[in-house]
Amino acid sequence: MQTKRFRLRYDKATGLLLISPWLIGFALFKLIPILASLGFSFTDFHMLEPDNINFIGLDNYVRLLQDEAIPYLILATLSTIIWIIPLQLGASILLAALLNSPRLKARTLTRTLFFLPSIIPSVAIAFMWLGFLDPGTGWLNRFILMPLGLDGFNGIYSDAAVAILIGISSLWAIGPGMLIMLAAMQGISHEILEAAKMDGAGPLVSFFFVTIPMITPAIFFSLIINLIALFGGVILLDRGNTFSNGSSPFDGYISFWMFDRWDIGYAATLAWVFLLIVLIVILLLFSTSRRWVYYPDRE
């Protein structure tokens, strides 16, 4: 006869016990640090003088409002988002549609090869980009620009080169988003597509007016994933971007104050403002989602 304590019962106490690892982790690694960041943001905490911390009220926030870099950073972050997110979504929808076609040969291998760049370490991508764009020995000049009769590319650290790096690494990060879209496309019932065909819809019409509206939940999910990745968060796959190599300029600016200047107080202030911006963007997205995302349960 076993004791009653170890019997399986669906009660709240057992549930709490089971999720307690996450609850403790949440308190230790999320909640307390977030509150501590808020606390730091009201002080002049400097890493080199951890014993001399003074409460300075809203001084850091006043400083942030007067920081001339901030408007530029927000603008730069937004302008990155504006071209990267549509690029990623468009590419992953297009790829998913191609890879979903019954005409495709060697389907699993082709899908894997398109997915493969998503697991390449960022270090390898940075090295590849350095070599590929290298004016002397790289292939961009030799096999792409020169044969087209264009001028050779020389500015390895120019804005254009950085844009190419961000473009490559974001196009190479669409793997998970593409798989989610693919799964959503496979989930569309044949009856709906057949019905569209009977009504005279061609492949393009049925793609834009049946497939796309049906996969809006997947599009929304990928949108959130890609956005969080740009904001320096981690979802599903992380290739280990270095701090200086993040694609969000705002994120890089926080790193600068934290690791180069050791000014914890100001870095925490920046991080909190950044958190608020991210939360506002995500809440806005969720509030518009009711209008364009298709939820089958609601009908």
Add this chain to the structure above:
Amino acid sequence: MILQSKRRHPLTPSSYLSLRRWESLGTGLFNLLVFSLLIVYLFPIVYMIATSFMERQQLGDRNAPAYPARQLRYEYEGKEYKIYNVPVDDTERELALVVPGLQASEFIDPQNPEAGLIPWDGNWRGLVGVYEFKPTLDNFSIIFRSLRITDMVRNTIILAIITEIGVLASSIVVAYGFARFPLPGGNLLFYLMIATILLPEKITLIPSYFIFVRVLGWNGSWWPIILPFFFGNAVFIFLLRQNFKSIPKDLDEAAMLDGAGPIRTLISVILPQSWPVVITVALLHFFYMWNETRQAALYLSTRRDLVPISFGISNFQSLAPMQNQLQASALLIMIVPVLVLLFSQRHFMRNLVVTGAEK
């Protein structure tokens, strides 16, 4: 006349045939499109692989082919001379350049060296060499000599195994709790967990770094990297919980009647039906751990002997190596995750799709 009748009756047997031919032509064109797209998409990887097997001389040579190659040489009177394609009397001959000159040069014919030097008018710099396919492994041996690759790989594997155990055990237990048990506040805690996925890393990093380094004195140790994984990973918990929920409850209840406790039920009823998603999560974590550089950069920069592979190689660039060595090091770090993905592709691709679709 014939054309007209075809147009009027589009479904005659002969046009069926052509329809099928159109269909297979379409399939051919479609596959051509997809595979060309794939080549363009993976072009930098092709560059990386080719360059990492090249010798140093090939890098500066603009006429050299894209694959690893070496220009053929011919030994003449105790010295080696490079062989070029030389246009002589409307034909191309493979000749070794003995006396280079901007206006006129002299060559020797390797097939017929007794004929002596052959004079040729023109600038030798315009000539294209004769190459043979010749990959070299020197770049890799240079990396192995200048970096402690085996130590780094060992560190990564130890870290991966420890954190894999921690993150799988904790995530599975928590996911089971979320999937099967009533919790105070209903789904509130679950939504809270989902919300933590959306947090930017920096907001928690600043105090964590301070506590780990200044309060606990864990700078230069693996603790800050390992410890958080023993408290579960929100994305993995989400994926596992979706899967556990799809398993019928009847079996749990049968185990309950047998007097099994929650952990027993989890191990003997739930887990045997969830291997695909558990393996998928394990692979996701492996890719993460192999590619990890941020935490290593924060906590291990003072301990060269403890650094994992990706971070260790990321410093290789500062040693200012040649492009071929740099590309070889890139190939070296990506080969393991790529092989793991290729070996597990059937399993991983299908299950990531399935679990992703549950949302």
